[in-house]
Amino acid sequence: MEAITNKPFRKICKKYGADILVTEFISSEALARDVKDSVIKMGFEEIERPLGIQIFGNNAEALVKAVRIAEKENPDFIDINWGCPVKKVAGKGSGSGIMNDIPKMVELTKIVVDASNIPVTVKTRLGYSEDSKPIVDIAERLQDVGIQAISIHGRTRAQMYKGEADWSLIGEVKNNKRMHIPVFGNGDIDSPEKAIEFKNRYGVDGILIGRATIGNPFIFQQTKELLEGKTPTIIPINEKVEVCKLHLEGLTELRGERNAIFEMRKNYSGYFKGLVNFKPYRLQLVTSTLYSEIQNLLDQVLDIYSEQEN
Numbered sequence: 001m002e003a004i005t006n007k008p009f010r011k012i013c014k015k016y017g018a019d020i021l022v023t024e025f026i027s028s029e030a031l032a033r034d035v036k037d038s039v040i041k042m043g044f045e046e047i048e049r050p051l052g053i054q055i056f057g058n059n060a061e062a063l064v065k066a067v068r069i070a071e072k073e074n075p076d077f078i079d080i081n082w083g084c085p086v087k088k089v090a091g092k093g094s095g096s097g098i099m100n101d102i103p104k105m106v107e108l109t110k111i112v113v114d115a116s117n118i119p120v121t122v123k124t125r126l127g128y129s130e131d132s133k134p135i136v137d138i139a140e141r142l143q144d145v146g147i148q149a150i151s152i153h154g155r156t157r158a159q160m161y162k163g164e165a166d167w168s169l170i171g172e173v174k175n176n177k178r179m180h181i182p183v184f185g186n187g188d189i190d191s192p193e194k195a196i197e198f199k200n201r202y203g204v205d206g207i208l209i210g211r212a213t214i215g216n217p218f219i220f221q222q223t224k225e226l227l228e229g230k231t232p233t234i235i236p237i238n239e240k241v242e243v244c245k246l247h248l249e250g251l252t253e254l255r256g257e258r259n260a261i262f263e264m265r266k267n268y269s270g271y272f273k274g275l276v277n278f279k280p281y282r283l284q285l286v287t288s289t290l291y292s293e294i295q296n297l298l299d300q301v302l303d304i305y306s307e308q309e310n
């Protein structure tokens with residue numbers, strides 16, 4: 001996820017049990033032009049493997065260039081984003097904008113597969129709009145041009161993030177006898193219980209958890225525990241504060257103090273969800289512009305809420 005699954009957060013997710021990691025989506029055109037921010041987004045560490053670098057675009061030349069550049073980083077796979085619905089991406093025929101033109105989607109995917117020396121996977125949606133959800137056909141065609149796995153978000157481009165994800169078509173893709181590559185399901189998984197229920201109900205090979213990981217990397221550990229028949233661990237406040245601080249530190253190293261302070265703001269609600277009367281602390285955390293002040297606030301949160309926990 002853009003501005004979420006950067007290296008420091010991915011490393012935390014890995015520690016808590018995420019099996020496969022993917023970078024934020026990276027513009028193929030920007031990579032081809034050697035834009036610094038995009039190049040930095042490709043960086044990862046060995047412990048993150050297996051890891052995919054995700055690219056987007058709709059120009060064959062730029063996509064091929066991006067594959068060559070991304071491969072130099074030696075990721076385990078290249079993931080093509082045919083799923084992003086936002087205007088600045090889909091409006092230009094990239095991301096899920098390509099779902100208006102399935103032959104082009106298949107053609108560009110083939111070009112990427114042919115240009116790549118490592119496995120190529122695709123992340124996409126059900127289709128473009130309510131009256132066009134050809135994902136069963138798309139999945140077959142993408143498999144035929146050589147992708148090695150497909151991840152499907154159960155919404156259309158037109159839906160953006162509204163409504164509920166429809167997993168029934170994801171299940172149909174998985175149950176299609178012609179499909180032999182792994183099929184991963186995605187959309188609205190917000191608890192370990194739901195992850196397991198949907199994995200079992202739709203028979204998918206794996207599940208992608210997006211928004212529910214924001215400030216909550218613990219969901220991977222808890223899901224795995226439940227999968228193994230154990231009761232999911234309730235994460236104590238000291239661990240949450242510790243991880244939150246680690247996240248802030250890692251982000252500061254990657255993005256500099258100013259950006260890190262700003263980008264961390266979307267995470268606090270997740271890290272401290274459910275704490276009684278947390279609102280005043282949250283307000284200070286999301287308005288403070290001083291690193292030391294944020295650290296002090298996190299220490300205060302630890303003091304106050306560990307007392308309540310005991």
Ligand SMILES: Cc1cc2nc3c(=O)[nH]c(=O)nc-3n(C[C@H](O)[C@H](O)[C@H](O)COP(=O)(O)O)c2cc1C
Pocket residue numbers: 001002003004023024025054081083123153186187188189208209210211212
């Ligand atoms: C802020 C934000 C950024 C996202 N960025 C990406 C991205 O870069 N690549 C991608 O494949 N999906 C991206 N997504 C989509 C998610 O990966 C996921 O498909 C979607 O949120 C549905 O899953 P969820 O209900 O588990 O969040 C993004 C979603 C959000 C909310």
